[in-house]
Amino acid sequence: MTTGPNVYIEIDGRPATELDPELIPVLQSGYGHFTAMQVRDGRARGLALHLERLDASTREMFDAPLDGDHVRALVRRALGMAGRRDASVRIAVYWVPEAAEPTQVVTVREPQTMPEQPRSLMSVPFQRPLAHLKHAGGIGQPYYGRAAVRAGFDDALLTGPNGVISEGSITNVAFWDGTSVVWPDAPALCGITMALLEPLLSSVRREVTLADLGSYAAAFLTNSQGFAPVHRIDSTVFAVDEKLMRRVREAYATVPWDAI
Incomplete structure (x- = not known):
């Protein structure tokens, strides 16, 4: 049909x-x-x-x-x-x-690929219920995603109590501290692209809060369509680290395509 x-x-x-x-x-x-x-x-x-x-x-x-x-x-x-x-x-x-x-x-x-232009995110006070499941129900993600776009951002960044960062509305988010790729340790879906990239990069998991954002040099998003750098979260601006994004691109390129 x-x-x-x-x-x-x-x-x-x-x-x-x-x-x-x-x-x-x-x-x-x-x-x-x-x-x-x-x-x-x-x-x-x-x-x-x-x-x-x-x-x-x-x-x-x-x-x-x-x-x-x-x-x-x-x-x-x-x-x-x-x-x-x-x-x-x-x-x-x-x-x-x-x-x-x-x-x-x-x-x-039709096939889709995430545009690689830098993305902007608006933090919102919402975490997905049963976040480890990619479940079909729920109004929070589209509601806050639309709110972020209306406010001039590309998407929403979901956060919990005390500004603990979880994930994007339909993405995982990672931060670069100059040494390691940091994946937030908070309720979130472990996306397939995240799961594929995490062991291929110098990765750690730890709590990341909105108050910590200024201590990170760069950030990027991943989902089933690929990955893209983040240039702004709320008022915090990140430089696009071309060396980091090249490492991510090269790592992802080594992941094999499996016959369905």
Whole structure:
């Protein structure tokens, strides 16, 4: 089913036009989880991590495993039906009461890459509930993301009590102290790009607060679309460290693309 320009959706391997009416309230409930990946030539970076995320979240939310080989088959089918080898793919998992297995929704869109121009972030007093899950529900992220854009920023930076920094609204954030890449030690989703980059860079995890920002030389964001430098958080301005960004770019380039 094409639901908009260049968007194709399948539910359990069938076009969304064949949607079972029993699924409508389940999909509308927002009680589900998902992963998002960029596919190039039928391959994705960190595929095993995506499948592990889906399985772990399904076990936690629905007390059942998720077959990774079946997920891959569904994605291959949707890519084929959409006529795409390069795409943005989202796999969402829901559960119909009394069903024998989870419902999987695969959405295929045009491929995307995060623009590498420096980003600005507005801190907001919000942390995602159950932050370790990439869950489908919640109004906080889009609400604060839109508020940040209205205020002249590119996106929101989520923070907790005492200004503890967690993550961006749809990104992970990292800071450079001149020696190490610092990933905030706070409730946040461990994004796949973050998980791939962390062991390849000189990384540490520790608490980072808004009050600490002036002690860092640079910052950058990561998500499924890639990475980009940060040039401002609230009134704190960061220089774009080209050497650091080159290291990030080179490290990311070594990550293999896994066949779906």
